Every structure is written in C-alpha cells, then in structure tokens.
Amino acid sequence: xxxxxxxxxxxxxxxxxxxxxxxxxxxxxxxxxxxxxxxxxxxxxxxxxxxxxxxxxxxxxxxxxxxxxxxxxxxxxxxxxxxxxxxxxxxxxxxxxxxxxxxxxxxxxxxxxxxxxxxxxxxxxxxxxxxxxxxxxxxxxxxxxxxxxxxxxxxxxxxxxxxxxxxxxxxxxxxxxxxxxxxxxxxxxxxxxxxxxxxxxxxxxxxxxxxxxxxxxxxxxxxxxxxxxxxxxxxxxxxxxxxxxxxxxxxxxxxxxxxx
Ligand code: IPE
Ligand code: IPE
Ligand code: MG
Numbered sequence: 499x500x501x502x503x504x505x506x507x508x509x510x511x512x513x514x515x516x517x518x519x520x521x522x523x524x525x526x527x528x529x530x531x532x533x534x535x536x537x538x539x540x541x542x543x544x545x546x547x548x549x550x551x552x553x554x555x556x557x558x559x560x561x562x563x564x565x566x567x568x569x570x571x572x573x574x575x576x577x578x579x580x581x582x583x584x585x586x587x588x589x590x591x592x593x594x595x596x597x598x599x600x601x602x603x604x605x606x607x608x609x610x611x612x613x614x615x616x617x618x619x620x621x622x623x624x625x626x627x628x629x630x631x632x633x634x635x636x637x638x639x640x641x642x643x644x645x646x647x648x649x650x651x652x653x654x655x656x657x658x659x660x661x662x663x664x665x666x667x668x669x670x671x672x673x674x675x676x677x678x679x680x681x682x683x684x685x686x687x688x689x690x691x692x693x694x695x696x697x698x699x700x701x702x703x704x705x706x707x708x709x710x711x712x713x714x715x716x717x718x719x720x721x722x723x724x725x726x727x728x729x730x731x732x733x734x735x736x737x738x739x740x741x742x743x744x745x746x747x748x749x750x751x752x753x754x755x756x757x758x
Contacts, residue, residue: 511730511731513563513564513734513738514734514735514738516738516741517564517734517737517738517741518741519563519564519565520564520565520567521565521737521741522564522565522566522694522695522737522740522741523566523567523568523691523694524566524567524568524569524570524690524691524692524693524694524695524712525561525566525568525569525570525693525694525695525696525697525733525737526569526570526571526572526693526695526696526697526708526709526712526713526716527557527569527570527571527572527696527697527698527699527728528572528696528697528698528699528702528705528706528708529550529553529554529571529572529573529699529725529728530698530699530700530702530706530724530725531546531699531700531701531702531723531724531725531726532546532547532549532550532724532725532726533546533547534546534700534724535549535700535724535725535726535727536549536726543585544585544588544592546724546725546726547588547589547592548592549726550725550726551592551596551600552726552729553725553726553727553728553729554571554596555600555603556729556730557569557728557729557730557732557733558604558607558609558641558643559607559730560729560730560731560733560734561641561730561733562607562608562609562640562641563730564733564734564737566641566737567641567642567691568641568642568644568690568691569641569642569643569644570614570644570646570690570693570709571643571644571645571646572646572649572706572708573593573645573646573647573649574589574590574593574615574646574647574648574649575646575648575649575650575706575707575708576615576616576648576649576650576652576653576707577650577706577707579619590620590621590623590624591621593624593627593647594621594623594624594626594627597611597624597627597628597630597631597645598627598630601627601630601631601634601635604631604635604643605634605635605638607640607641608638608639608640608641609635609638609640609641609642609643610635610636610637610638610639610640610641610642610643611628611631611632611634611635611643611645612632612642612643612644612645612687613625613628613629613631613632613644613645613647614644614645614646614647614649614654614686614687615645615646615647615648615649615686616648616649616650616653616654616657617648619648620647620648624647628645628647642690644687644690646708646709649686649708650707651705651707651708651709651710651711652707652710654685654686654710654711655681655710655711657684657686658681658684658685659681659684661684662676662680662681662684681711682711685711685712690712692712692713692714692715692716693709693712693713693716694716694717694740695716695717695718695719695736695737695740696708696709696713696716696717696718696719697718697719697720697721697733697736698718698719698720698721699721699723699724699725699727699728700722700723700724700725701720701721701722702720703720715745715747717740717743717745719736719739719740721736
C-alpha cells in the first residue's frame with residue numbers, strides 16, 4: 499500500500515461489535531519485524547521501516563476510533579545503536595522525516611504527541627522534530643501518542659534513580675522516604691498511566707527493554723504478523739481479546755459456588 503495514502507476515518511472497516519469504545523486506557527506496541535518482512539520480499543531491511551509508516555498511521559487511526567487514551571510505540575531502543583551505521587542512519591533520518599511529514603495530520607486528528615527517551619546520542623534534528631511535534635500538539639485533547647525514541651527501560655530506571663539520589667544529596671528527601679511512588683514520579687513521563695496492554699508483532703516473545711516499570715501488570719499479546727502488516731483491524735482484534743482477559747493484580751476471587 500502507498501504510504502502516502504492516509505487512512506480515512508469512519509472507513510468501511512468495522513470494530514468488533516461487542517467492543518466497548520474507551521475500555522482500554524494505555525496500549526503499548528513493540529513495532530517489530532520490519533527487516534524480516536522486507537527481506538522475505540527480496541527488499542533491503544530499510545524498505546520494511548518505510549512500510550511501517552503506513553502501519554503506524556493506520557494503527558493510530560484505529561486507536562482513536564477505539565477510544566484508546568494513550569498509545570506508546572517503540573520506535574528506536576537504546577540497544578538499536580548496535581545495528582549497522584547505515585541502518586542507524588536510515589532510522590534516525592526516517593524518524594525525523596516522518597515526524598515532520600505527519601505532524602499536521604496528527605494535529606488534525608487531535609493527537610497529542612509526546613517523546614519518551616534519552617537525549618544523549620539522539621540526533622539533534624530528530625530531537626528538534628520531536629520538540630516541534632510536542633509543541634504544535636500540546637493542547638490537543640484526543641489520543642496521546644508516545645514516541646519511544648532512543649528509549650530503554652533500564653536507562654529510564656537508571657535516570658530516575660539518579661534524580662532521586664540528587665534529591666537525597668540536596669537534603670530534600672530521606673532514603674527511608676523513598677517509595678514506589680517516588681520512583682513512578684521520577685520516570686520520563688510520570689503522569690502517564692501504567693500499560694494495560696502490551697502488543698508485540700512478528701512473533702517474538704520478549705520485552706526487549708521496553709517500559710519495564712510501566713508493564714508490571716500489563717496483559718501481553720504476541721501476534722505473528724510483521725509490523726508492516728499490522729493496522730487498525732489487527733489492533734481492534736487484540737483490544738477485543740484484551741477485554742476477555744481477567745486481570746487480578748495479585749488479588750483473587752473464590753469461585754467455588756460458580757463451578758459446582
Ligand atoms: C522493528 O523492526 C523496527 C526497529 C527496531 C526500529 P526490526 O528492524 O527489528 O525488524 P526485524 O525484527 O529485524 O525483522
Ligand atoms: C525492539 O525490537 C525495539 C523496537 C521495536 C524499536 P528489536 O528488534 O530491536 O529487539 P530484539 O533485538 O529482537 O530483542
Ligand atoms: Mg526486530
């Protein structure tokens with residue numbers, strides 16, 4: 499599909515009838531499988547990243563239609579610097595271009611764009627586009643789209659720990675006063691809710707250092723399709739499955755009578 503073709507709203511595609519709009523607050527997606535998708539078609543890996551742009555826009559449109567409040571997407575990890583210099587260069591340049599090209603569209607969709615990640619190493623031009631998208635969309639009240647770019651869960655926890663240590667060193671906080679809440683409030687985007695549903699495409703079943711703190715009680719879904727084949731319908735399918743999961747958060751219900 500032509501990545502320039504922007505998916506329309508109110509398309510003929512229908513959400514599962516029983517799905518209750520707005521029933522999932524925070525969805526996080528590990529957009530994986532671009533390289534394999536491209537190679538399987540005899541194309542270079544970067545062609546998969548390009549195809550992933552359409553999947554992202556379609557998924558965002560689907561998340562809006564489904565009433566999701568926060569959609570976090572893993573675009574570049576702190577470990578992705580290990581890739582070949584040419585792929586890293588492509589990913590940085592492409593992220594910058596997509597942010598610039600899609601900013602107005604996201605703004606029209608009432609999406610608020612936010613960045614979560616580490617500054618060091620991130621290309622200045624990418625950071626500039628992230629800041630521009632954040633600024634342009636800061637008053638939007640619809641979906642919050644979190645771009646995890648140069649993000650790592652361990653890096654985030656190490657950075658949060660440093661902030662807390664600095665407060666202790668300044669005498670603002672006592673070590674015995676440190677709680678889970680102190681840590682949660684020291685994360686990159688402390689106002690965001692925990693992740694309800696974590697989705698990873700391409701069949702891999704691991705976290706790859708994504709949102710370690712925020713996923714403590716996330717439901718996880720690993721879907722076989724590669725990221726370029728994902729889209730709003732795949733999102734609605736996983737959202738629908740999510741609503742059938744029983745989340746216990748450590749609690750328990752005695753159901754002996756129901757089972758007799
Ligand atoms: C995900 O696809 C995109 C990024 C990590 C930036 P991959 O590039 O990891 O594709 P595979 O997993 O090698 O197929
Ligand atoms: C995770 O995918 C990072 C992103 C999707 C941005 P990777 O493809 O980098 O993860 P591993 O290396 O397979 O664990
Ligand atoms: Mg991968």
